Amino acid sequence: MSERITKSMARNIYFGGSAFAILVFVGLTLDTVAQVPKLSHSDKITESVAKGKNLWEVNNCVGCHTIMGEGAYYAPELGNVFERRGAGDEVAFKSYLNGWMAAQPLSEPGRRKMPQFHLNEEQVNNLADFLIWTSHIEDHEWPPNIEG
Ligand code: HEC
Known part of the structure; x- marks a missing residue:
């Protein structure tokens, strides 16, 4: 197996990583918004x-x-x-x-x-x-x- 990252591997990392980061971002945003009434x-x-x-x-x-x-x-x-x-x-x-x-x-x-x-x-x-x-x-x- 070659050590190089193929185009499709790079694409999967790009889309997979982006999707993961977006999910974390949305989750944390919802969590923050849900806490606002209690904190304020x-x-x-x-x-x-x-x-x-x-x-x-x-x-x-x-x-x-x-x-x-x-x-x-x-x-x-x-x-x-x-x-x-x-x-x-x-x-x-x-x-x-x-x-x-x-x-x-x-x-x-x-x-x-x-x-x-x-x-x-x-x-x-x-x-x-x-x-x-x-x-x-x-x-x-x-x-x-x-x-x-
Ligand atoms: C043009 C600027 C200005 C505006 C607008 C202003 N203030 Fe002030 N305020 C000051 C300054 C300067 C001091 C500090 C004065 C001093 O120590 O003699 C101060 C001090 C205070 C303090 C005392 C704070 C402390 O820790 O002793 C209170 C309370 C206060 N202002 C309330 C208000 C409120 C309520 C409003 C709006 C209705 C307001 N101020 C609008 C300039 C302003």
């Missing part, structure tokens, strides 16, 4: 969380902030701001966020500015609920430290 706790998406996400989008918070690493790197990561500023306490976090949003922009010289969005208490609470929900997404401990 989608059952905890209340109306307030959905409103908060909408406010997050229309006010373009992501134009300055990151959320789970996605967004702009001008301002702090907010995917874990609930743990950072609320220490896991929802009531404390809501009152912190209302205070923070009302106080903007801070006038300290040299400090990066965040605009005043003129949101009412209900809207800020919606944003807080969205950020609380986000902080519970299973994102493999991202960001790596509490300061983001």
Whole structure:
């Protein structure tokens, strides 16, 4: 038997290998998609969380902030701001966020500015609920430290 790979062997390796890789890819994709509801706790998406996400989008918070690493790197990561500023306490976090949003922009010289969005208490609470929900997404401990 010759040591050379024949054309038909090469073709079989090509098609067999491709089919195998495609099957693995499809299988892993289905597995990931099936896990999304569990990882994201989608059952905890209340109306307030959905409103908060909408406010997050229309006010373009992501134009300055990151959320789970996605967004702009001008301002702090907010995917874990609930743990950072609320220490896991929802009531404390809501009152912190209302205070923070009302106080903007801070006038300290040299400090990066965040605009005043003129949101009412209900809207800020919606944003807080969205950020609380986000902080519970299973994102493999991202960001790596509490300061983001
Ligand atoms: C124009 C840029 C900009 C936009 C848009 C923006 N922010 Fe900010 N934000 C900042 C900056 C800069 C800081 C840090 C300010 C400081 O420390 O004084 C900040 C800080 C924060 C903090 C405090 C984070 C911490 O760890 O202390 C929260 C909460 C926050 N922003 C929420 C929001 C929300 C909610 C929105 C959308 C409604 C938003 N931001 C939109 C610039 C922005």
